[in-house]
Amino acid sequence: MLRLPALLALTLTLAVGSVTASSASAAPPSAFPQAEGGLRQAALADAALRDVVVVGNSVDGTVSFIDSRTYKNLGSIDVIPDLDDVLGAMDPFRRAAYEIVKQQAGGDKFVDDAHVSPDGRTLYVSRGNLGDAAAYDIASGRQLWRTAVAGLKADHATLSPDGKTFVISAITDSKAQTMDTATGRIAGEFPTGTYPHENMYSANGARIYNMSIGITSFLKAFNFLKGTKQVTVADAKTLKVVRKYTFDVGVRPAVITPDEKTMYAQLSYLNGFIEYDLVTGKTVRTVEMPFSAAAGAMNPDDYPQNSAHHGMAMNAAGDKLCMSGTIDDYTAVVSRPGLTTDGFVHYPQGSLPYWTVTSPDGKHCFVSLSNRDEVSVVDYATAKEVARVKVGDFPQRERVAKLAEGALGGLTR
Template sequence: MSRKHVPGKAVRHLSRSVSVATAATALAGALVLPASPAAAGSADAGLLDVLVVGNSQAGTVSFLDAHTFRNLGSLNVTADAQQRISGMDPIQWIGFQTVTSIEGGNRWVDDATLSPDGRRLYVSRGNLDDVAAFDIATGAQLWRTRLDGFKADHAALSPDGRRYVVSATTAQKAEVLDTATGDAVGSFPTGTYPHQNDYSPDGKYIYNSSIGITSFPQAMEWAKGSFQLTKVDAATLQVVQTWKFPHGIRPNTIEADGRTMYTDLSYLNGFARYDLSTGSVVTVQMPYSQAGAALSPDSYPQNSAHHGLALSGDGASLCDVGTIDDYTAIVSTADLGTRGTVDYPTGSLPYWGTSSADGTLCFVSLSKADAVSVIDYRTAKELARVPVGAFPQRERTGRIATDLLGGLSPSAG
């Protein structure tokens, strides 16, 4: 493929090597509460803490004040979409059509991340199968790099802001780009259909997890490919270690010690806790909602029953997003018991969870309700529900340069 670049708990063991109109009405009256005193005064050097929300169907990115939860505006990151589609060769066009069909429609924005100086935005543009960088001040596209295969997926920015790693889903690898130029600096092999990427807090390692071929039915899970967690040396891009899983690895979080991993899995209405050193696993089955229980596994969105998992800053609580159940549960990591639940209107499709920079809040995207839910870890209560653009998915915390705020589109997304 050519590349284009422009300037109840069950315990078992895992081998380390083997193994919505109603919602819109409710959102119209959503209450945004003032920030807590602890949240005040965290901006410095002209930077403001924000939540970056990728609106997948709208092709835009929304910016929410991470403390007041006010929607500050948005940026269109797909103005060139039709130009890119028109420029596809026949093979790329077939791939684009196939991925779009499997996804159930256009998914323009998969992931988006702010540069450390808060002046650039890096975007993984799903079905366009590329990554683009934007100058927030002008909205201009600084560079664009097409990935191998046909779909750009989850991404992660290195702690120093110099590298952006993106899953090239159908190419079975993750590609690493230089954020200054967009040039590809390397890649590494993954399991089948690589999905999430994360840097360890110290920046030494990259973790990539794969979901397998989600278009196959559950009865063909044996044919979906390799469900693999891959640990990579971030400097050399050499694989350090791999773990095989029995099901697709969905949203997950790995504690700083590199040993404990919490993860959603394909078809599991709950989550699991893995000890990556010993291979021991605890699986937690969460309750179904009435609507969730009525679905067959092959009706789950991209095989996901629960798709969203975040860990509080103190490590005491999990934010478990019940995608087919239309709720978010706050769970104690001490006993894996549920401390509280936030319910959403049926059909909201909660689809991702991200902790705030200070670790006290969980932000949850409600994809079919075009909103973000803000939950306090301590009280397990929803503080706000904020309208954004169409079909929000990935959210990332970051900081934006305050002198750029006036240049954002006033549109919520």
């Protein structure tokens, strides 16, 4: 499909041609204006944006795009087309480290996080065990750049509101790094706690929040060896750390209210979540969720990456929370400010609900069921499942985005 500049150039050519043709052959005055209008409509259709949920299929090494209104899987894009080249270029030390990371991660995990540019045409991916980030032109599938992060593994990432900065956790190097999305060049970094995990921008884009989880391979009894578990707040422009909040255990997925006064967070080993006052730096409430029969019998050291609950989102109205009960195989919808449970969506044992994200319309929660290769769609208002979507192998992180209609042709269905 023609790009917008090409279409405009062609429109201009036709417009000039219409003057010449009118003089030479007395063509009907309406003939060329109709063609020009058709090209304009095609250009607008190509540039139109569709609300989607982006799903990183970690084991597949693909990213799926779900229409957030129809729940249709629009297709996917391969984000490890260069896998053999990357592995082949590793020296013996780096290859040995890759195998260790792979073992600790429970196998190949190629997509840790994925975001789409504001114009809906470029995909940015944190490539987990490969320890790098890469950008792709969605329409063609072409890799635009690839950049290795510090250390051995790339973790959670976020994209700045203007789409110019990709923030990614260099998990084994205790830092978050920023990349220029135009070139992939590392533009800056800031120190974090041990094993930095989630990154998120404040609602106004002025600050970056980073949550660290500590070294997950140590047993719970050796929590003191896991390192510093904290929330690090950095100025988004200068990357200067402006505040730290220290915790006894790792900070898992979290949501922060737009006024930046309250954080709801899941913690390592906690089958539930906390309400945390970001002004005073204190936990206000701890909410324990019910264990399933299978989860109640588990040893905490068997929790996946120390997580009992892993996945939290808030609806657009700010009065509902959606969280995945990872070891319990359910999604819970909780009302705030009372923090009372509205209901549960239960899944077959072993489904591993692992992440949640609120749809662009703010009314539904998309939950990745990693072991079922599915995404569950839950209605905030009713706490009921309204759809189930098949995706790729081990869907892990989900993000919301806008996809250019002109890029749809590049997806594999």
